[in-house]
Amino acid sequence: MIKGTFFCIDAHTCGNPVRLVTSGHPILSGSSMGEKRVNFINEFDWIRKALMFEPRGHDMMSGAFLYPPCSENADVSILFIETSGCLPMCGHGTIGTLTAGLEAGLIKPKVAGRLIVDVPAGQLQVEYQQTAAKVDWVKIYNIASYLAHENIQIDVPELGSITLDIAYGGNFYAIIEPQLNYPGLQDWSPDKILKFSPLIREIAGKVVECIHPLDAKVNGLSHVMWTGAPQQPNSSAANAVFYGDKAIDRSPCGTGTSARMAQLYAKGLLKQGEPFVHESIIGSQFVGKIESVTEIAGITAIMPSIQGWARVTGHNQIIVDDEDPYAFGFQVV
Numbered sequence: 001m002i003k004g005t006f007f008c009i010d011a012h013t014c015g016n017p018v019r020l021v022t023s024g025h026p027i028l029s030g031s032s033m034g035e036k037r038v039n040f041i042n043e044f045d046w047i048r049k050a051l052m053f054e055p056r057g058h059d060m061m062s063g064a065f066l067y068p069p070c071s072e073n074a075d076v077s078i079l080f081i082e083t084s085g086c087l088p089m090c091g092h093g094t095i096g097t098l099t100a101g102l103e104a105g106l107i108k109p110k111v112a113g114r115l116i117v118d119v120p121a122g123q124l125q126v127e128y129q130q131t132a133a134k135v136d137w138v139k140i141y142n143i144a145s146y147l148a149h150e151n152i153q154i155d156v157p158e159l160g161s162i163t164l165d166i167a168y169g170g171n172f173y174a175i176i177e178p179q180l181n182y183p184g185l186q187d188w189s190p191d192k193i194l195k196f197s198p199l200i201r202e203i204a205g206k207v208v209e210c211i212h213p214l215d216a217k218v219n220g221l222s223h224v225m226w227t228g229a230p231q232q233p234n235s236s237a238a239n240a241v242f243y244g245d246k247a248i249d250r251s252p253c254g255t256g257t258s259a260r261m262a263q264l265y266a267k268g269l270l271k272q273g274e275p276f277v278h279e280s281i282i283g284s285q286f287v288g289k290i291e292s293v294t295e296i297a298g299i300t301a302i303m304p305s306i307q308g309w310a311r312v313t314g315h316n317q318i319i320v321d322d323e324d325p326y327a328f329g330f331q332v333v
Contacts, residue, residue, distance in 0.1 A: 018096025053329025091254010185228025
């Protein structure tokens with residue numbers, strides 16, 4: 001029996017995949033995208049697994065659904081799905097989803113060049129530039145981001161002592177700077193990132209709590225960011241973000257860039273209004289900026305922006321047949 005048929009627009013944001021699902025949307029309960037996200041996780045997570053994991057997806061796959069706006073002032077809502085779960089926020093996913101949705105005519109902005117978007121983590125202001133049918137770039141004004149924990153020391157098997165910070169930019173990130181047992185991203189292979197990231201995430205997640213002070217539904221250390229020297233001469237910094245079970249973000253990572261800027265601001269290493277060109281493991285770039293400074297429950301936070309681009313790669317019809325023994329996806333870890 002056919003469990004579901006899903007039409008999709010496949011794209012990538014600066015190298016990282018985005019699958020915009022354009023049909024087969026489950027009806028979700030809740031008045032906010034945060035509540036709808038919880039309903040999706042509890043009732044419809046089979047859709048995420050079927051569309052993101054093998055054999056229809058892969059370890060780096062990321063996707064989204066467009067929904068009607070939850071707020072009166074919004075143009076559209078986004079529900080994020082990927083191999084690591086149904087995230088509160090995804091920067092590269094927002095850029096790719098809005099690019100594909102605008103180019104396909106699925107999003108009708110109230111004001112050309114601007115969007116207000118409801119996501120599980122809150123509400124985003126967005127600017128974009130479109131030339132004829134193509135969206136040239138998308139700029140996200142992300143939710144408030146902050147340094148949650150500083151100078152956390154953990155012992156990692158086969159690696160030794162590691163010191164890290166944990167910052168929030170829509171998801172919680174363990175941020176690892178070059179140090180005695182980690183020479184920097186430029187001297188590490190992807191194999192090492194994939195080997196040690198799950199251990200660091202698990203150990204650090206037990207040492208400190210990662211819970212958003214205003215929304216307990218947003219919790220848990222989900223991402224690990226390794227930093228180092230950039231490849232491009234105009235990049236401010238480089239990173240490789242680990243997520244899921246064995247995925248490395250090919251884009252510079254939008255929520256990760258927000259978390260990184262929040263960490264650097266808290267340490268006095270990045271100023272408000274100063275451009276921050278963040279480079280990915282493949283050399284692609286996002287341009288970030290601290291637009292303003294605010295507070296979350298008494299914690300100093302920044303209001304960041306991230307600008308990047310995406311390209312549509314194709315259109316896809318996916319069938320999920322529950323007589324298929326691999327209907328709901330698998331991973332080879």
